[in-house]
Amino acid sequence: MSLLITSIATGVGLAFGYFWISKNRKIPALMALDAPIRVVIIGASFGGMGAAKLLESKCKGYNIEITMIDQKEEFYHLIGAFRGMVEEGFAKKLWIPRDRFFKDEKHQILNASVSEVRKNEVLLGSDETVPFDYLIVSSGLSYPTPVDTRSLNKQAGVQVANEIIETIKNAKDVLIVGGGCDGIELAGEIADDFPDKKVTLIHSRRKLLPGNVSDRCRAKALQSLQKRRVEVVFNERLIFLPEDLLQTHHTRKAWTSTSGRVYETDVQFFCFGAKPNSSFLEPLNREYGHVLEEKRDFVRVQSTMQLESSKLSHIFAVGDVCNGWSEKVAGVAYRQGTIASKNIFKLILKRVGGPSQKLSTFKPPIQKISFSIGRTGGVTQVGFIVAGDYLTSKFKKDAGVPRFWKYFGYELID
Numbered sequence: 001m002s003l004l005i006t007s008i009a010t011g012v013g014l015a016f017g018y019f020w021i022s023k024n025r026k027i028p029a030l031m032a033l034d035a036p037i038r039v040v041i042i043g044a045s046f047g048g049m050g051a052a053k054l055l056e057s058k059c060k061g062y063n064i065e066i067t068m069i070d071q072k073e074e075f076y077h078l079i080g081a082f083r084g085m086v087e088e089g090f091a092k093k094l095w096i097p098r099d100r101f102f103k104d105e106k107h108q109i110l111n112a113s114v115s116e117v118r119k120n121e122v123l124l125g126s127d128e129t130v131p132f133d134y135l136i137v138s139s140g141l142s143y144p145t146p147v148d149t150r151s152l153n154k155q156a157g158v159q160v161a162n163e164i165i166e167t168i169k170n171a172k173d174v175l176i177v178g179g180g181c182d183g184i185e186l187a188g189e190i191a192d193d194f195p196d197k198k199v200t201l202i203h204s205r206r207k208l209l210p211g212n213v214s215d216r217c218r219a220k221a222l223q224s225l226q227k228r229r230v231e232v233v234f235n236e237r238l239i240f241l242p243e244d245l246l247q248t249h250h251t252r253k254a255w256t257s258t259s260g261r262v263y264e265t266d267v268q269f270f271c272f273g274a275k276p277n278s279s280f281l282e283p284l285n286r287e288y289g290h291v292l293e294e295k296r297d298f299v300r301v302q303s304t305m306q307l308e309s310s311k312l313s314h315i316f317a318v319g320d321v322c323n324g325w326s327e328k329v330a331g332v333a334y335r336q337g338t339i340a341s342k343n344i345f346k347l348i349l350k351r352v353g354g355p356s357q358k359l360s361t362f363k364p365p366i367q368k369i370s371f372s373i374g375r376t377g378g379v380t381q382v383g384f385i386v387a388g389d390y391l392t393s394k395f396k397k398d399a400g401v402p403r404f405w406k407y408f409g410y411e412l413i414d
């Protein structure tokens, strides 16, 4: 018996030792790098963080430098945006400092706006340039109001959220346009925190939510909204101009729909029409072609997360800004970031004379959708399984804000 235990212990020890050595073994060709290899990441949010975290650990001890660029001063936790529009004091918790993100101080996060991407350099709004050997674009989407993707720092973001709270407080009735996850979440937040307001949600289709969601999930969402006395109107389209999407709608206004019904409310929120932040790639698109989708402007990527154009295989794009075959959710953005980093590391190895390795590819995970409806409701669908209020509200408590503070090396203090 004791011989068996000793043999197992030795086996486990050897396996662990082998794993440790192979994980920590340094690659001589990379150790010999004179000039640094520069990896630039545009967007320090979910996709950018997934990429940077993995790349930092893979590049430990090598002359490889990561620069993340983001126009926002701090990480903005988009997922909690709607709670910030109903609960006073919540919006400030959505802005989290990123200064503890990198462990090695040779890597940096630049607070700047990218105005153009060239083949081997990024041009900033200030006219400075940042050269790169490899680039990852993870610049996400811009939303019409009320989702606030315009504020660049905590002060501005909190002010926008507070104005919305005041507007809702003073309103008698609220119109929400768009019955996707965003519209449903916002309706739920307002209905739970301001039960005296009349909330109307109008949706242009026959059923709530995007096409790939099960009917059970849609039914649960509708039930949960109706339980909160939200009026849901289907097959209804408002008549509006494109520039209307850019306005904040904080005054009483009457909107007519294509069916002829008039919706007169104190405040209106448009929860659709997000656009990719990809305009800085237009010059590259003109020069090389196939960088951006026609009309919709999403970045065209292969499953390796490299741009489609073969002359730009050192440029990657991940997350919401990409065209593609997967949900626009934070987990997918993060995972795609890690795929891009793995592949950059493989390309660097090849560049210094190492073996040519097959690049990793992103495979869409099992379909998962999860959205809260107020503080106690929500629906989660994972594959064919659908969970309702109890599990979803536990899982999505406080929009996961305390967890994110921890991720960035901070304790959330109220």
Ligand SMILES: Cc1cc2nc3c(=O)[nH]c(=O)nc-3n(C[C@H](O)[C@H](O)[C@H](O)COP(=O)(O)OP(=O)(O)OC[C@H]3O[C@@H](n4cnc5c(N)ncnc54)[C@H](O)[C@@H]3O)c2cc1C
Residues within 6 Å of the ligand: 042, 043, 044, 045, 046, 047, 048, 069, 070, 071, 072, 076, 078, 079, 080, 081, 082, 112, 113, 114, 115, 138, 139, 140, 141, 143, 147, 182, 277, 280, 318, 319, 320, 321, 328, 329, 330, 331, 333, 370, 371
């Ligand atoms: C209200 C709401 C609720 C959501 N809830 C969930 C949820 O519960 N679960 C979930 O998984 N997903 C949720 N999502 C989706 C999720 O937030 C996105 O999928 C995720 O943020 C995508 O990450 P990303 O890194 O691709 O882009 P983003 O998070 O949008 O980040 C892009 C970053 O790029 C920066 N940037 C953009 N342009 C420039 C430029 N020119 N120069 C410099 N920096 C630039 C921006 O400042 C930003 O920090 C929600 C979205 C919304 C709007």
